[in-house]
Amino acid sequence: MTDERISRLLQEATRLRYSRRQVLRRAVALGLSVPAVTAALDRSAIAAPGPRFGRAPAVLQGTKLTILAATYFVPAAQDFFVQQAQQWGQENNVEMTLDFVNWPDLQPKIGAAVQAKSGPDIVELWDTWPYLYYQSMVEVNDLANKLGEAQGGYFDWVVKTAAVDGEWYSIPTGNSTSAFAYRISYFQEAGAEEFPQTWEELFEVGKKLKAMGKPLGQALGHSPGDPPSFVYPYMWAYGAMEVAEDGKTVMFNQPEFVEGMKIFIQAWKDAFDETGLSWDDSVNNSAFLSDQISATLNGNSIYLAALKPEEEGGKPEIAEDMSHAGYPAGPAGRFNNLGSRSLGIMSYSGNVEGAKAFLEWWASEEQYQAWLEVYEGYIIPPTPKFIELPVYTEDPKLAPYAEVATYARNKGYAGPANQNAARVFAEYIIVDTFARAVQDGDAEAAIKWGADRLERIYGR
């Protein structure tokens, strides 16, 4: 029965000229076994197979594996990952359990597991976290290097954020990144035919947009996604950074940055929705989709949500009228903050071999590419191998997301994305510097406050 359904799907794919990605998405929607569909695809002329990684050794039979990860924005991609894991588990007789938690809840679970030396076998780590947990993780240099070499080498931002001083304790999986989602018609009405190229130009247009009742939207609350996506690149664009290359000398209180902050304080009043001080990662999405703001930095989740049919809460008219643009430049250049997430194996795991075998299978070109395709371009891959996939290029509105990876810096730049950078990130010091500045209107005092806090962390 299942074979018949797969066969019908392949006929449909041939007739309608589906891409490999479209076939896999249809497979998920129809509840078909994705690996079975992948195998059928490989036998058909629709898509060429990637290199196959070997089946796990028989010694794993009857073992268990638990994976802990953050929830996915694209539900189909989360379902797809579950299907991949379960299929691998069935083929190798390994009982798989997958747990997905809300983003802010991932770290408490990992922290408790590390302390208790008990819990999931494989965990998802965000950028800077490998430095926090590597002593409790299994070194996977062989596997990470093998995968990296097979896929054209890892991007620099991946090595700096997922490796620990060049050693791999987890397999990079890429990450979502931000670009400006903006309303084409509102920008045109405000006199901008194209998205502004510098921050100051953007703020000028923003003044007109706010006067039109459609301000720029930016979260400055304690939330791990959108606030850092703005404050780190803006700080770099105005010549400041957390530390110098030595990882100790704080380079935050720079005259150029003070000037940049003064410009931002004024722009916050003139061009932004000032309630952004209390926003978390979700508010700019709903503000944009409810037509309250004209532009905001975000992953492509707003666009993908808008593209849905109207009865499912989509906003096709907004999807039509919106586009994306890369980061504006400042006096010091154009920057973006990007670090890779990764999957690592806990050293307390009783099934390290099983975990390695699963990661090797899942990160293989065939499986990983299929996962990226179902993810609809939300995740930027860690190697150049996949960056030309149609999922990143076929919709020109999504092209900026792949481009912003080319001028990305890690948290903690110009030092490594180590435990100090993780602490600065976790304590929202850069975000709070900006929030204090717009609240008090005093750029010097806010930056001095931030510099003092950074000194306490980096200067030890």
Add this chain to the structure above:
Amino acid sequence: MNIVGENRLWSRIWQFYVPLALFAVFLLFPFYWMLVVSLKPNTDLFETDLNPFLLYSVTLDHYRYLFEETDFWTWTKNTMVVTVGATILSLACSILIGYALGRYRFRGGTFLGAAVFLAYLVPPTLLFIPLAEVISRFQLYNRYWALILTYPTFLIPFASWLLMGYFRTISRELEDAALVDGASRIQAMWQIVMPLALPGLLSAGIFCFTLGWNEFLYALVFMGSGEMKTIPVGTVSDLIRADVYFWGSLMAAGILGSVPVAVAYSFFVDHYVAGLTAGATKG
């Protein structure tokens, strides 16, 4: 013409009904908001031209999603098992602690009473890491016992403190009379003091039930894997996808999740108030 009566009516309206109405609106508004959002179609949720406080069309899709696409009933069962278990265990311990500290006079008793209360002030965010090690050593991870045994760390101190105060309000002569009549200390406690302390027990029980029902951090860290999720953990892990919130279903889960607590309160509200205010006017 009855001017005095009219004045009384107006003063009742201003001094009683108006403040009561304001309180009712203040307290019930979150439930009204949850109900409205849970019944709104997605198309209305982000439509700023519509009044957000009113329903223009009704859908049960969010409830359907909650029941069919998530394990809501399993979460409810888990929450019930854990909460009832932790409440019974905490009450049993708190009765003994409260009775001992409330009825006996012994050296260090006052200090112990204060220490029990101070234990309540230790935040779970400090305790969850060391407790994780305990859970791991006893191999309780992802079992009901993980929460049934850890919730009392914050339930027992406050419940003991509450009961200690309540036991002190019950006349000592009644117990002495029972002892003179030949009852043992346990019999006197069980047959004389406990029935009189019922309002206090109910207050402590409702307090434990509510805190256990809503607890998040321990439930996330010590259980929360596979199907072993409680309502607070399940809703945020399955109804928040990255930066997209399923507001309708989240509010539906909020409404349904608050029903058992509301029922518990409404059944025992009179006893609960009596328990909380006991000792307020006595030494």
